[in-house]
Amino acid sequence: MHYLEFVKPIEDILFKNKIKFFTKGYKEVQQKDLDNCEKLIICGTSLKDNIFIEDAKTRFSWIKVFDKPILGICGGMQIIGKVYGANVGQKTEIGFFKEIFDKEFLGMKGEEEVYHLHNSFVYLPMHFENYGVSEIVQAMKHKEKEIYGVLFHPEVRQKVIIENFSLL
Amino acid sequence: MRLGVLFSGGKDSTYAAWLAKKMGYSIECLIAIYSDNKESYMFHTPGIELVEEQAFLMNIPLVRQETKGLKEEELKDLESAIKKAIKKHAIDGIVTGAVASVYQASRIQNICNRLHIECFNPLWQKNQIELLEELIKNKFEAILSGVFAYPFDAKWVGRKIDSKFIEKIKELQTKYKINPAGEGGEFESLVVSCPLFKKKLDVKISDVRGEGNAWRAIFE
Numbered sequence: 001m002h003y004l005e006f007v008k009p010i011e012d013i014l015f016k017n018k019i020k021f022f023t024k025g026y027k028e029v030q031q032k033d034l035d036n037c038e039k040l041i042i043c044g045t046s047l048k049d050n051i052f053i054e055d056a057k058t059r060f061s062w063i064k065v066f067d068k069p070i071l072g073i074c075g076g077m078q079i080i081g082k083v084y085g086a087n088v089g090q091k092t093e094i095g096f097f098k099e100i101f102d103k104e105f106l107g108m109k110g111e112e113e114v115y116h117l118h119n120s121f122v123y124l125p126m127h128f129e130n131y132g133v134s135e136i137v138q139a140m141k142h143k144e145k146e147i148y149g150v151l152f153h154p155e156v157r158q159k160v161i162i163e164n165f166s167l168l
Numbered sequence: 169m170r171l172g173v174l175f176s177g178g179k180d181s182t183y184a185a186w187l188a189k190k191m192g193y194s195i196e197c198l199i200a201i202y203s204d205n206k207e208s209y210m211f212h213t214p215g216i217e218l219v220e221e222q223a224f225l226m227n228i229p230l231v232r233q234e235t236k237g238l239k240e241e242e243l244k245d246l247e248s249a250i251k252k253a254i255k256k257h258a259i260d261g262i263v264t265g266a267v268a269s270v271y272q273a274s275r276i277q278n279i280c281n282r283l284h285i286e287c288f289n290p291l292w293q294k295n296q297i298e299l300l301e302e303l304i305k306n307k308f309e310a311i312l313s314g315v316f317a318y319p320f321d322a323k324w325v326g327r328k329i330d331s332k333f334i335e336k337i338k339e340l341q342t343k344y345k346i347n348p349a350g351e352g353g354e355f356e357s358l359v360v361s362c363p364l365f366k367k368k369l370d371v372k373i374s375d376v377r378g379e380g381n382a383w384r385a386i387f388e
């Protein structure tokens with residue numbers, strides 16, 4: 001049922017913007033899926049569903065050689081961070097929080113009320129830039145590649161991020 | 169996984185329960201909060217006296233919890249209800265009908281997180297018109313048990329949620345920016361028939377009470 005809560009809202013945004021997509025569970029992703037897509041979104045999941053992070057570094061090692069745009073949301077951002085060698089820290093934040101983004105991030109800038117649903121976060125990996133001002137990285141991008149990560153859930157109040165990413 | 173449904177008897181929580189069952193989860197109990205406060209931010213009270221009958225029609229045990237409905241105290245009452253359900257029915261997750269309310273959803277997420285159980289919100293961020301259409305398609309019959317916002321009046325109470333209703337609500341959405349699924353508290357609903365019920369809920373509205381744009385059904 002995590003699909004309905006964390007994936008379907010993102011599919012709805014893509015559908016509304018007439019963007020073609022296909023969806024795969026992370027355990028089912030194959031090389032041909034990676035070859036067949038132009039961009040990739042790694043969606044988040046529930047607080048209790050957190051085993052994916054344990055073997056993220058090996059299971060998702062393909063992220064490093066995938067040369068197309070990626071957007072990681074919450075758990076998806078933590079996966080990207082881990083693959084790039086960063087550690088995961090513990091902090092529980094649930095609900096609306098005000099965050100400040102001092103650099104424009106996929107069309108979002110300034111103070112934003114974002115929806116948090118996480119018990120953990122990832123430290124800023126090497127080669128990545130922090131787009132926000134808070135100590136815990138809220139939005140990051142690889143300095144050379146189009147790899148984006150957000151800790152909050154943009155499908156709740158910042159749909160523009162997903163739209164802009166899909167239009168890159 | 170054994171799940172408990174946070175249940176108000178309205179369209180959202182009943183539809184969420186049906187979705188969970190359809191996906192193969194076992195619904196072990198319904199959890200209903202009876203609030204004394206009709207203005208509660210968390211719990212939707214109209215028609216809750218019928219929840220026992222709905223639970224019977226679904227053949228699912230009901231965990232009841234009363235609350236005075238004071239702002240943060242009602243959360244403690246919700247937490248005790250969920251604890252009761254964990255103890256009595258060995259559930260390891262909760263299903264809610266939350267669609268857009270971060271206020272409700274984040275408070276329930278917090279409680280589940282503390283109690284180390286799953287929290288499923290299968291209607292989260294769902295397009296409101298699509299939700300109403302799916303209800304009809306899947307043979308859910310619901311009526312408005314209360315209305316609480318302009319431009320609704322007493323005449324709306326008892327009205328069936330059907331395709332004519334959806335057309336009307338689309339108009340009101342454009343005109344008055346009301347939330348078409350009523351989750352902003354514009355209206356409350358009561359499910360009288362659905363695939364989970366073994367027969368139709370026998371319900372009659374004996375009176376409609378209220379004033380201005382706030383009216384609720386009194387059931388026999």
